[in-house]
Amino acid sequence: MRQLIKPWRHVFKLDPDRELGEPELALICRSGTDAVLVGGSTGVTYGNTQDLLRRVQSYGLPCALEVSDLAAVVPGFDLYMIPMVLNTADTAWILGQHRIAIERYGSLIPWELLLTEGYIVLNAESSVARLTGADCALDADAAAAYAQIADKLMQLPVVYLEYSGTFGDMETVRAVRESVEYSQLFYGGGIRSAHEAEQAAALCDTVVVGNIIYSDVQQALATVEAVKSTAKLAVD
Template sequence: MIKQWRHVFKLDPDREITDEALDRVCMSGTDAIMVGGSSGVTYDNTVDLMSRVRRYELPCVLEVSDLEAVVPGFDGYLIPMVLNTADSQWLIGQHQRAIEQYGYLIPWDELIAEGYIVLNADSTVARMTGADTHLSTEAVVAYAQTAERLMGLSVVYLEYSGTFGDMELVAQTRRKLELSHLIYGGGIDGAEKAAQAAQAADTVVVGNIVYSDLAKALETVQAVKASV
């Protein structure tokens, strides 16, 4: 499923979006909607957003950040495993506890584990997970190859969360991956950066700009598709 996606809009359940804006996002030609956020995500606001997106015929997946906000009915569930954290709860600890408590309810065939590499020190997710964001290109590549070759993860996610990343680093990471699919997210504020990211990564995730400049957000869809 995810390997066919080139452009994805990420919507945060904790942020407001009008019905008109959501309609334009879902009818934009994007390949999928990802629902998720670093804070303020609850069961209720996740259910509300999912039910609104479900009116449209496009894939909708949940990036799980809080067990209390896991909602049935999504097409898939992305499970981040933060590779560059010194706190093992963000790599495996919370995952183990979730399976211990809810393993009998988990739709295993709908789960996609992501090897998450957090690269913006000022982001909420970096502070929350204690991620070591000051990494060389070689270190990032090594994390990505660890995810691919040792952990067998089909997806690696380079998360710059709010700032535009180093596209050469992204491109070099992609070139070193043979099996895993590389997703990029962070700081895409228009068509130009979207096109740059699309040339460096397999899938581009566009998020914050949806809430600050919808017109520019919509322009990123064709920019990504044209760069293929």
């Protein structure tokens, strides 16, 4: 599954709990983005997830589900991405929910389709931070240390910097970039323009664009070329 995500430079993230018309969905799916990631922190149900999967699948794009609610795990996705929030004291979001899932559904889990994400949540005002009790008061060194835990100690395939709703501090992102050797570095949060997309793309392997889709689809579309035309920073 690592090979599936390796070419991903640009990903659109769609929330099952938010309205997106068919013309806008068509623009998103035909934009040249590498994949669609389906997920959200609240209001995600089996029904709205299944409906969004069906709509996206008609365009032939790779489609992954970021699992946030066990009741909304729908079969048929190309990949299931499993977040582990590293900067929380609540172990439910590190291992607890994962144990429950395995106890309930162990024999049904398609292990070959799962990838684990080491999440570092950095916007205290975001829904995901409030839900998970994440400690977002991290300086660049602390964020980089968490990234190294995911990359070197846990050997997770993905380190995900989640700013969710606000554009991130690029110096913190740079510090994380310089600390990650093996994991694929994802950035998500607050990208509202091609320029911001370029900044994130210069430091990260994969840029995830979400909220702007629902307020300005044309700005969202502009991020695709911005990311793909930006060379990633080489780190020695």
